[in-house]
Amino acid sequence: MPELPEVETIRRGLTDLIVGRRILNMDCAWRKSFQATDAEISQLVVGAQVISLDRRAKMLIIHLSGGNSLLIHLRMTGQLVWRGDDDARWAAGHPNDSMVGDLPDRTTRVTFTLTGGKLYFNDQRKFGRIRLTPTVAIDADPWVQSLGPEPLDATGYVDFVQRIRHHGGMSIKAALLDQQIVAGLGNIYADETLWLAQVHPETRVRSLTDSELQNIWSAAGQALNLGLKSGGSTLKNYVQADGTKGNYLDKFANAYGRVGQPCHRCGTEMIKLKVAGRGTYICPNCQRLV
């Protein structure tokens, strides 16, 4: 679920909520979710203060005092939700459809107790991971070091072309999902990008001209910006840092999930394919295989 815009939305929300707070305790209900030893947790995490929050591609980075940082990857179903001690919205007897349910719940894998409240790492499918790494070594971390450029970085295009040209045999959809070629797109935004650029997802990279790649690159930026503007997407699992649900697909999806519905550009009925092993939505009129 969480692609770049969702992670960025969470980062912004969490920044206001937890910067300056101190970690008083950390509890791991599913040990695999947190890749660090008990000693590292008790010595480097507990007692540290939250300095700032950062993001790289789909990764959220929490910088701690003491020179360490938490790298958090939400994968498919991860959530980070802050519940302040004085936040009445979760009070019993006040269910609210626009928010997640009571916390913690059965999907809570890690609980951080901070001054003034708790930060819950929920993850239904247990794919998400949290790592601890020295702040100075983040760029060398295996999660970070081989990432490609981000579409929202205007200077990244040249790097993108260089990288993607090494994979002429790949379908453009597979290439957009490859984080080493371009970082931050997932299945939803890859489909939105190709719809905007009017490119068929099975098009081989080698058959795309430089100007078509340029077009795809800027379409990726547009798609991500649309997502950012609306606070991220929502299927089943996405919630913002304060527990509010996102709304991207309701309002802004042009491709993802729209099988059988009319194309927003030409009115043709949208179809669903399987490309690179993933459910893929296209307009068969606007996006033709050449």
Added chain:
DNA sequence: CACTTGACCTGTCCGC
């Protein structure tokens, strides 16, 4: 080497 598939997990939805 380049690229695709299966595994990791749990939940939901669909057809029988």
Added chain:
DNA sequence: TGCGGACAGGTCAAGT
């Protein structure tokens, strides 16, 4: 209603 199978936003290891 119950049951099996397919599928779900990401990534890595293993396989072709």
